[in-house]
Amino acid sequence: MNENTQRLAVPLLSGLIASVGLSGCKLEVLESKGVIGAAESSLIATATYTMLLVVVPVILLTLFIAWRYRASNKNATYAPKWAHSTAIEVVVWIIPAIIILYLGILTWKSTHELDPYKPLESSVKPINVEVVALDWKWLFIYPDLGVASVNQLAFPVGTPVNFRITSDSVMNSFFIPELGGQIYAMAGMQTKLHLLTDHAGDYAGISANYSGKGFSDMKFRALAMSNADFDAWLKQVRNAPEALSMDVYTGVARPSEKVAVRYFSTVDPKLFSNIVAKYNYGNSVVGANCVTKG
Structure with missing residues (x-):
C-alpha cells in the first residue's frame, strides 16, 4: 500500500468505525x-x-x-481578465x-x-404540574391532585399537560427530548410549557443547562400511561407515607446526587408559590431600600 493510498484509507476507515459505533445511538x-x-x-x-x-x-x-x-486541462477557457x-x-x-x-x-x-406558553387544543381536560428544579433533582407537584414526586413524572396518554416551571437553585432547563419543548427554569420566575402525546411510553427527562457537579445525573422519567395505569400510579403515590410540608421540603431541596424516585401523598398547597415568592420578596426588599435611599 503506497503513501497516498494510506492517507485515503485512514479517514475512510475512521468514518466507517464511527458510523458503526453510532449506529445504535437513538436520536430522541x-x-x-x-x-x-x-x-x-x-x-x-x-x-x-x-x-x-x-x-x-x-x-x-x-x-x-x-x-x-x-x-493539466488545456481545453479549459483561459480568461485572466474576466471580472463579471x-x-x-x-x-x-x-x-x-x-x-x-x-x-x-x-x-x-x-x-x-x-409558543411554549400557548395551551394545546384538546377536548380532554388538561392535567396541571408544577415543576421545581433543585440541586440535582426534579420535584413535580400536582396541585389539583394534592400529590408530588421526585424524579418521576406521570400523566395519562392523550391528556394535555400544563407545566409551570421554576427553580429553587441556579438557572436550569427542563427538557423531555422525545416529547418536545425545552424551557428554562429560573429562581423567582415562572415559565410555562404545554406537552401532549398519544403514545404510551417511558421517556427520558433531562436537565439541559449545566448546573453544577451533579448535573450529569439530574435526570427523571416521564411516564405516559393509560388512564387505568395513571389511576393506579396515583393510588400508589397517595399511599406513600410522606407528606410534603414546607419543613420536609427544606430537606428535599438540599443538594444531593443520583436521587431515587420519591413520592409524597400530600403537598402544602402553597409550596410552589412560596418557592417563587421567597426570591421575589428579597428583590422587593432590595428595590424598596434602593427607592428609599434614592
Missing part, C-alpha cells in the same frame, strides 16, 4: 412521540433540507470547477435570497405555533 429529538415534538422534528427537517439546496450545489460546483480548470457575469450574479444572489425569505417565513410561523 428526531424520534418524537409528542405533538410538539413532532412539529419541531418536522421544522428541523424542513429547514435542513432547504439549506441543503444551497450547500449541495456549492460543494458539487467546487469539485467540478477544481476538476474542470485544473492545470450577470447570470452568475443573479444566481448567487436571487436563489439564496429566496431561501432566506422562505426560512424567515417558516421560522415566524413556527415560532407562534410552537
Whole structure:
C-alpha cells in the first residue's frame, strides 16, 4: 500500500468505525412521540433540507470547477481578465435570497405555533404540574391532585399537560427530548410549557443547562400511561407515607446526587408559590431600600 493510498484509507476507515459505533445511538429529538415534538422534528427537517439546496450545489460546483480548470486541462477557457457575469450574479444572489425569505417565513410561523406558553387544543381536560428544579433533582407537584414526586413524572396518554416551571437553585432547563419543548427554569420566575402525546411510553427527562457537579445525573422519567395505569400510579403515590410540608421540603431541596424516585401523598398547597415568592420578596426588599435611599 503506497503513501497516498494510506492517507485515503485512514479517514475512510475512521468514518466507517464511527458510523458503526453510532449506529445504535437513538436520536430522541428526531424520534418524537409528542405533538410538539413532532412539529419541531418536522421544522428541523424542513429547514435542513432547504439549506441543503444551497450547500449541495456549492460543494458539487467546487469539485467540478477544481476538476474542470485544473492545470493539466488545456481545453479549459483561459480568461485572466474576466471580472463579471450577470447570470452568475443573479444566481448567487436571487436563489439564496429566496431561501432566506422562505426560512424567515417558516421560522415566524413556527415560532407562534410552537409558543411554549400557548395551551394545546384538546377536548380532554388538561392535567396541571408544577415543576421545581433543585440541586440535582426534579420535584413535580400536582396541585389539583394534592400529590408530588421526585424524579418521576406521570400523566395519562392523550391528556394535555400544563407545566409551570421554576427553580429553587441556579438557572436550569427542563427538557423531555422525545416529547418536545425545552424551557428554562429560573429562581423567582415562572415559565410555562404545554406537552401532549398519544403514545404510551417511558421517556427520558433531562436537565439541559449545566448546573453544577451533579448535573450529569439530574435526570427523571416521564411516564405516559393509560388512564387505568395513571389511576393506579396515583393510588400508589397517595399511599406513600410522606407528606410534603414546607419543613420536609427544606430537606428535599438540599443538594444531593443520583436521587431515587420519591413520592409524597400530600403537598402544602402553597409550596410552589412560596418557592417563587421567597426570591421575589428579597428583590422587593432590595428595590424598596434602593427607592428609599434614592
